[in-house]
Each structure stands twice: as structure tokens, then as C-alpha cells.
Amino acid sequence: MRNRNRHLKETGNRVVYGRTSIRGVITDQTCPSCGASLVYSDEYMAYCCLLCNTWLEDSCGNSECEICLTRPDTPLPGPPEGCSL
Numbered sequence: 001m002r003n004r005n006r007h008l009k010e011t012g013n014r015v016v017y018g019r020t021s022i023r024g025v026i027t028d029q030t031c032p033s034c035g036a037s038l039v040y041s042d043e044y045m046a047y048c049c050l051l052c053n054t055w056l057e058d059s060c061g062n063s064e065c066e067i068c069l070t071r072p073d074t075p076l077p078g079p080p081e082g083c084s085l
């Protein structure tokens with residue numbers, strides 16, 4: 001049984017979590033904080049945990065990198081929803 005993925009759903013090229021979704025895929029890697037599967041964001045080319053709503057990678061260090069410049073502070077807008085499960 002793989003309970004740790006129950007919050008995450010892949011739909012087409014998006015990963016749905018609660019009422020929100022991001023463009024990306026569910027990976028085999030797990031979050032060091034909560035143990036959920038990490039999601040790889042196609043949009044920002046970085047791993048993130050949607051349950052913790054954090055990026056697992058710092059920006060690449062290039063101050064002119066457009067991907068890092070446009071990457072929001074958290075993968076999902078606002079605090080995570082649907083955490084009451």
C-alpha cells in the first residue's frame with residue numbers, strides 16, 4: 001500500500017493536490033520532512049513538496065536565470081489546502 005501518495009494525483013501533465021495543481025510529475029523521491037512523494041515542476045524545473053508547499057532546491061545561483069527569477073516562494077499559491085485529511 002502506498003498511502004503517502006493519497007493526496008497527490010497526476011492528471012495529464014499536471015499534479016493535483018487538494019484544489020490546486022501545478023504543471024509537473026510525481027517522482028520516486030520523497031520529502032525529507034513529511035515523506036510524501038516529491039513533485040518535479042516542469043514549469044520551474046525544480047523538485048518540490050506540495051504537502052509542505054516548499055521547494056526542495058535553492059535557486060541555481062545565477063542572478064540572471066529567468067526560471068529562478070520567476071519562481072514563486074512556494075510551489076502552490078498560498079498555504080496548502082486540504083490538509084485536514
Ligand SMILES: [Zn+2]
Nearest residue numbers: 031034049052
Ligand atoms: Zn513534505
Ligand SMILES: [Zn+2]
Nearest residue numbers: 060065067068
Ligand atoms: Zn536558475
